[in-house]
Amino acid sequence: MSNEANEIKPSHIAAARLKMAIAEREGKTVPEWISDLAGRDLADPNKPVDQNPGSSGDPGHLEKPQADPGHGHAPGGGVPGEDPEDASAAKQEGIDSQEAEALAAAYHLGLSLEVKGDVEGARTAYQQVVDSGHPEYAPQAANKLGHLLQGQRDPEGAQAAYQEAINSGDPETAAVAASGLGYLLLMQGDVEGARAAYRRAIESGKPETAAMTTNNLGHLLEEQGDLEGARAAYQQAIESGQANVAAVAANNLGHLLHIQGDVEGARAAYQQAMSEQSEYASLAATNLGHMLQGQGDVEGARTAYQQAIESEHPEYTAQAAYNLGHMLRDLGDTQGARTAYERAIESGHLRYAALAAFELEELLRGRGDDLGAELVRQSAIRSTIPTELTPTD
Numbered sequence: 001m002s003n004e005a006n007e008i009k010p011s012h013i014a015a016a017r018l019k020m021a022i023a024e025r026e027g028k029t030v031p032e033w034i035s036d037l038a039g040r041d042l043a044d045p046n047k048p049v050d051q052n053p054g055s056s057g058d059p060g061h062l063e064k065p066q067a068d069p070g071h072g073h074a075p076g077g078g079v080p081g082e083d084p085e086d087a088s089a090a091k092q093e094g095i096d097s098q099e100a101e102a103l104a105a106a107y108h109l110g111l112s113l114e115v116k117g118d119v120e121g122a123r124t125a126y127q128q129v130v131d132s133g134h135p136e137y138a139p140q141a142a143n144k145l146g147h148l149l150q151g152q153r154d155p156e157g158a159q160a161a162y163q164e165a166i167n168s169g170d171p172e173t174a175a176v177a178a179s180g181l182g183y184l185l186l187m188q189g190d191v192e193g194a195r196a197a198y199r200r201a202i203e204s205g206k207p208e209t210a211a212m213t214t215n216n217l218g219h220l221l222e223e224q225g226d227l228e229g230a231r232a233a234y235q236q237a238i239e240s241g242q243a244n245v246a247a248v249a250a251n252n253l254g255h256l257l258h259i260q261g262d263v264e265g266a267r268a269a270y271q272q273a274m275s276e277q278s279e280y281a282s283l284a285a286t287n288l289g290h291m292l293q294g295q296g297d298v299e300g301a302r303t304a305y306q307q308a309i310e311s312e313h314p315e316y317t318a319q320a321a322y323n324l325g326h327m328l329r330d331l332g333d334t335q336g337a338r339t340a341y342e343r344a345i346e347s348g349h350l351r352y353a354a355l356a357a358f359e360l361e362e363l364l365r366g367r368g369d370d371l372g373a374e375l376v377r378q379s380a381i382r383s384t385i386p387t388e389l390t391p392t393d
Contacts, residue, residue, distance in 0.1 A: 099134070100136075100137075103129050103132055103134050103138075106128055106129050107126070107137050107140060107141055107144075109121075109125045110123075110125035110126040110144060111144070113125060114148060119152060123145065123148060126141040126144050126148065127141075130142045130145060130164065135168075135170070138168065139164075139165045139170040139174070139177075140165075140170075140173050142162070142164040142165035142173075142177070143161070143162065143177040145157075145158075146158045146161035146162035146177060146181070146184075147180055150180070150184050155187075158184055159181065159184060162177045162178075162180050163177075166178050166181065166200070171204060171206065172209075174200075175201045175204035175209040176201070178198070178201035178213075179197070179198065179201040179209055179216065181197040182194045182195075182196075182198040182201065182216065182217075183216065185197060186220060191224065195220065198214075201213040207240065207241070208245065210240070211237050211240035211242040211245040211249075212237070212242070212245045214233050214236050214237040214240070214249075215233070215234065215237040215248055217233045218231075218233030218249065218252060219252065221233060222252075231253065231256060231257075234249045234250070234252050234256065235249075238250050238253065243276045244278045244279075246272075246273075247273045247276035247278035247280035247284065248273075248280050250269050250270070250276070250284065251270065251273040251287060254266045254267075254273065254284060254288070258291050263295060267292075270285070270287055270288035270291070270304075271284075271288070274288070274307065279311075279313060281311065282307070282313040282316040282317065283308075283313075283315075285305070285307040285311070285320065286305065286308045286316045286319050286320045286323065288300075288301075288304040289301045289302075289305040289308065289320060289323060289324070290323060292304060293327050298327070298331065301324075301327060305320040305323055305327075306320075306324070308320035309321050309324070309340075309343060314347070317343075318344050318347035318349035318352035318353060319349075319352050321340050321344035321347065321356065322340070322344040322352040324336075325337045325341035325343075325344060325356055325359065325360070326359065328340060329363060334367065337360075337363065338360060338363070338364075340356075341357070341359060341360035341363075342356075342360070344356035345360070345376070357377065360376050361373045361376045364376060
């Protein structure tokens with residue numbers, strides 16, 4: 001099968017969307033729809049699928065192109081002078097291309113259904129692609145199926161799907177699936193199985209997957225009390241050259257060093273994470289602020305918290321603003337605390353906005369500002385209740 005036949009092209013996706021719309025009008029099941037796209041029953045490849053049933057006037061069906069008589073076509077459908085083997089190969093390539101289109105579309109259908117929350121539909125779509133045995137799409141679908149089933153708390157099904165992806169021979173997908181399997185086994189309490197799966201992903205040589213899995217291995221080792229092994233794994237992930245992974249690993253290393261009492265080493269690790277172009281830089285800034293606050297370094301903590309706040313990250317901005325407000329309140333800086341608390345409230349974060357509102361309301365009432373306290377309470381209610389639940393006049 002040629003690489004061109006395997007490639008997912010924009011034309012494949014466009015055609016799939018058209019056929020999906022038609023199939024939806026006909027009320028077809030996912031397996032029926034996929035078989036129609038492939039031009040044959042993928043469960044029984046030798047059985048063709050009639051793609052033009054019923055009347056040609058039915059807008060719910062695609063018309064099959066008709067041969068134009070009088071253009072030199074032989075009665076058998078061939079072309080005079082054409083080598084039968086070449087004709088057969090060309091026909092097979094056309095079938096392979098159509099099947100590739102069907103499987104690409106089916107895979108994307110699974111992704112779409114999963115996002116929409118249609119777990120059974122997504123599972124059916126992925127399983128159809130897995131069952132096809134296609135060398136490119138089946139491993140990808142198996143990995144996605146494993147992740148889906150893991151989320152549905154079906155560990156046996158997830159493990160079987162991950163294992164199928166690992167055994168597929170597709171090195172990229174096998175590495176990702178091995179990493180997923182490692183996490184699944186760890187959650188199941190199979191530490192040795194998890195370690196072996198992680199090692200397989202790391203040894204795959206796939207840079208991003210290997211780096212993230214090395215970080216995950218570090219977490220496993222830390223949980224098992226092998227702090228030196230964890231430290232080495234985190235350091236290896238930091239040096240991987242993968243910015244997002246490096247930020248996560250540096251943050252984890254900072255936490256590990258902090259609990260070991262190595263404040264300077266932890267500060268350096270957190271600052272390294274903060275220097276990466278990654279969303280996890282704001283998490284590291286928040287953690288650094290918390291550590292420095294505990295060390296009595298108010299200015300250092302304020303600076304770190306402020307960097308996290310300025311990141312505008314939906315999670316860590318709120319947490320850092322709340323932490324800063326709490327620290328400044330304890331230091332007697334009422335105005336600074338109020339400003340920080342208000343920033344946390346504005347975020348609408350369910351946890352930190354509520355905590356900030358409670359503490360700011362308490363702070364204002366303690367200063368005799370009952371009106372200000374009531375305004376804070378009302379503001380917090382508006383910012384933390386989802387819009388669709390807010391009463392309207």
